[in-house]
Amino acid sequence: MRHEISPRREGRRSARRIPLHLGGVVALALFLAVAGLPASMPAYAYTTSDVSSKIICQCGCGAVLEDCPHQDCGWGVPAKDLISKQLASGKTPDELLQYYVSQYGQKILAAPTKEGFNITAWVMPFALLIAGGLGIYYLVRLWVQEGKDRERRAHDTASVLTAGPPDDLVRRFNDELSRFD
Amino acid sequence: MSQLGYAALILAVALSGYGILAAVFGARSGRREFVRSGENAVYGLCLVSVAASVVLLYLLLTRSFQFDYVYSYTSRELSWFYTMSAFWAGNAGSMLLWVLFLGIFGSIVVYQNRHKNRELMPYVVAVILTVALFFSILLAFTKGSNPFALLPDGAVPANGKGLNPMLKNPGMILHPLGTYLGYVGFTIPFAFAIAALVTRRLGDFWIRSTRRWTLLAWLFLTMGNIVGAWWAYVTLGWGGYWAWDPVENASFLPWLTGTAFLHSVMIQEKKDMLKVWNMVLVILTFTLTIFGTFLTRSGVLTSVHSFGLSSLGPFFVAFIGLTLVVSFNLLLSRLDLLRSRNELDSFVSREASFLLNNLILVGMAFTVLWGVLFPIISEAVTGNKATVGPPFFNQVMVPITLVFLFVTGICPLIAWRRATFANVRKNFVYPAAFALAVGIGLFVAGVRLNHPAALIAFTLEAFVLATIVLEFARGTWVRRQMSGENLARAFWSFFWHNKRRSGGYLVHAGVVLLLFGVTGHYAYKQELQQTLVKGESMTVGRYSLSFDSFQSYDTNEKQVGTATFTVKQDGKFLGTLRPVREYYFADDQKWTRIDKLGGLKRDVYLALLDYDQNTDKIVAKLNINPVVNWLWIGSLLMIAGGIVCVVPDKREQRRLAARYEREARLHEA
Structure with a gap:
């Protein structure tokens, strides 16, 4: 026997289901945000790497200073020395980064700042993923519904074919047949 | 001539x-x-x-x-x-x-x-x-x-x-060849897709006809990227293999969309769905191969790989624009014919998980493309050119890769149409328990707050690997029950008679091992750069390297300097390293040939950065790269899996031949 779901109950079910799935999307967003935290939180004395991994070498190689492939780099080697000496003299990485930005502009930073238009660099990938996730959620929901509708239609047709005509029609048919007798 | x-x-x-x-x-x-x-x-x-x-x-x-x-x-x-x-x-x-x-x-x-x-x-x-x-x-x-x-x-x-x-470097023979074979290979499925659009024969026939070409292109591009990473590791001397350089990114982009395409075509083959999406993916993948060639060859973005600046940029931009306009115009004009019977039975189904897989892969591709283009965009909008380098990519890609790992684990094991609770329990309880045990074990061992992403990554890698091992074990067991073969024979029969599936699992296992190597290296590498004279040593963690001797000699082409180091681990002799520094007279360029002591646990990686012939004073850079060799093992496994998938399957060929015949008869009728 087919279990009928009233439109009201169906609506209630959907209402319960949507927050559950939306909850999944929110959880995913939170996970992305948490996992995106910097991989290491420095709790140690500053090293050259704290600066050289955040600025681009100006020799033209395009790599971060720390990874410049030109080991006798005319720009990189003196810069690493300077960073090392400045850190030893008590300067912080932030101060050194500000110094380099004042000298070369923001293009020296290996990543866009998180202010102004540059915020879009950081936000867009996650915004697209979340929008895509929501899009897929609604698409799958629509397709699941279409699948259910089709199943229901197929079931209705099968019921009519197997159950035969309704009783009142059979009675009427028999009455009319008996009148011919 | x-x-x-x-x-x-x-x-x-x-x-x-x-x-x-x-x-x-x-x-x-x-x-x-x-x-x-x-x-x-x-x-x-x-x-x-x-x-x-x-x-x-x-x-x-x-x-x-x-x-x-x-x-x-x-x-x-x-x-x-x-x-x-x-x-x-x-x-x-x-x-x-x-x-x-x-x-x-x-x-x-x-x-x-x-x-x-x-x-x-x-x-x-x-x-x-x-x-x-x-x-x-x-x-x-x-x-x-x-x-x-x-x-x-x-x-x-x-x-x-x-x-x-x-x-x-031998890598420079294979890397460009692999990459170009991959780029050109993707032209074939693209050509069939456009032909299908023009002729309105929009079933899955063009996909089945080009499946092997797509796999081959993917395989070559995988090889090209991996050899490129290996070349960077052994040649550039900075201890890494991937610097999110624009040109590296350029060859990674079509790999990502090509991988998404390889997965989503399975849905079209099985369920006759996602026809439009598959067209979009193949068009994007082909366009990105041209874009990759453009980035490498135009010199539009600064890169260690841009070996020649040229004036080719406008031609490539015009060709890419034309390709996109013509392809998408054609696609839009055939939308009514591409309408699929889009029905799914459940949220928890293979089909839905493949959609998630595609979202993540395309999301990764967008992120990389966005990072490559952002300097140009920011300059156009604000007048200031922002730089987008490794810190950006590492921070944005790490969380997305973690989700990708998770999806890699669940995707192949969820049942088609509708996964029941029993199906989920059967496939995931043991791997999840194993992964949890690994995660807790690592947490107790000290892998925690300083690298939360690494802890999550190791746990997910354990999960995915366990799902794959369980799947092979279950398949082998069933085969053994049915045929009575011994264990090795049953495993081989299961493996070889399901080439497409087995190859896919191998690729997934390879991805997991590769990411294991990347995670360990990224989170736990140690490095030290030091000036030394003979007899001095440099120490990082448990490793101590003493500088024993230095020799140099000249050839017609270059001057070669070699330093010899004795390596000890916890005071015990481990081996000898001889990094080389070369000076090329003609180019006035210095170059490094690194030396390393490899192992499954770590690489002791040493580069000779500079030397003074007169004083025998040298500058050396030591990297201790944990588990980095798993990256190469995983890469080889990916390639092996890809080869298994490409090997012709007689049953599939028979099926395809029958379909060709049927279609031809229908067409004639």
Whole structure:
């Protein structure tokens, strides 16, 4: 026997289901945000790497200073020395980064700042993923519904074919047949 | 000889142009002889591109320095082995390589389809030849792109400039070849997709016909990327393998969309869904291969890989724009025919999980593309050019990769249509328990707050690996129950009779091991740069390296300095390292040949950065790279898995042949 779901109950079910799935999307967003935290939180004395991994070498190689492939780099080697000496003299990485930005502009930073238009660099990938996730959620929901509708239609047709005509029609048919007798 | 080469290029232009017209005219007018003639033009293109390549190789090997290309990339001292790689060291050679591969691939496609796919073939030929025409025109008619151009004023130098020292590595033979084979390979599924759109034959037939081509292209691109990473690791001397350089990103982009395409076509094959999406993916993948060539060859973005600046940029931009406009216009005009019967039984189904997989892969591709283009965008919007380097990519890609890992684990094991609770429990309880145990174990062992992403990554890697092992174990057990074979035989039968599935699992296992290597290296690498004199040592963690001796000698081409170090771990002798520093006289360039002691646990990686011959004082950089070799093991497993997937499956071939026959009969009727 087919279990009928009233439109009201169906609506209630959907209402319960949507927050559950939306909850999944929110959880995913939170996970992305948490996992995106910097991989290491420095709790140690500053090293050259704290600066050289955040600025681009100006020799033209395009790599971060720390990874410049030109080991006798005319720009990189003196810069690493300077960073090392400045850190030893008590300067912080932030101060050194500000110094380099004042000298070369923001293009020296290996990543866009998180202010102004540059915020879009950081936000867009996650915004697209979340929008895509929501899009897929609604698409799958629509397709699941279409699948259910089709199943229901197929079931209705099968019921009519197997159950035969309704009783009142059979009675009427028999009455009319008996009148011919 | 050079005239022959240039004539071959002109012929390539003529044949490509003629072939396009003949094939399309033949298809439109129903005149088969023109279609055949167009197909013959592809064979002709193959011949002339081989001829041009042979001529270029001859000029390179005979040191014909009157030619600009030979002068720029070879020298008398260059070995014949690296002279071969000078073929694709510059713009002209790499574009000739494109045309050569396209000619060869196109000819194979024409031959394979001489009795089938006849309705599609004229347009397949037209697309292949359009791409060939673009590159041939650049080669023959744009300034600085002709590999057979002479030096100005008839100069004949006694020697050439020689090859960039960075390129003198076996990896530089394989990396460009693999990458270009991958790029060109994706032209074939793209050509079939466009042909399917034009002819309105939009079932899954074009996908099945090009499945092996897609896999091959993916396999070559995978190999190209991996060899490139290995080359960077052993050559550049900075201890890493991937710097999110624009050119590295350029070859990663089509790999990502190509991987998404490989997965989503399965849905179309099984459920006749996602037809539009698959078209979008194949168009994007092909366009990104052209974009990758553009980035490498235009010099539009600064990169250690941009070996030559050129004025090719506008041509590539125009071709990419044209490809996108024509392809998407065609796609939009066929939307009504591409409507699928989109029905799913459940949220928890293989189909839905594949959609998630596609979202993540395309999201990764968007992130990388966004990072590559953001400097240009920010300059256009704000007037200031922002730089997008490794810190950005690491921070944004790490969380997305973690989700990708999770999806890699669950995707293949969820049942088609609707996963029941029993199905989920059967497939995931043990792997989840194993992963949890690994995660807790690592947490207790100290892998925690300083690297939360690493802890999550290791846990997820354990989960995915466990799902794959369980799947193989279960399949082997079932096979053994059914056939009574011994364990090894049952495993092999299960593996070999399900090549597509087994190959896929191998690739997934490879991805997991690769990411294990990346995670360990990224989170726990240690490095030290130090100036040393003989007898001094440098120490990082448990490793101590003492500088024993230094030797240097000169050749005609370069000065070579070698330092010898004794390596000890916890005070016990581990081995000897001999990093080399080379100074090339002609280029006035210094280069490093690193040395390392490898192992499954770590690499002790040493680069000699500088030396003073007079005082024997040296500068050395030591990297302790934990588990980095798992990256290469995983890569090999990915390649092995890809090869297993490509190996012809007789059952599938029979099925396909039957379908060809059925379709042909229907078509005739």
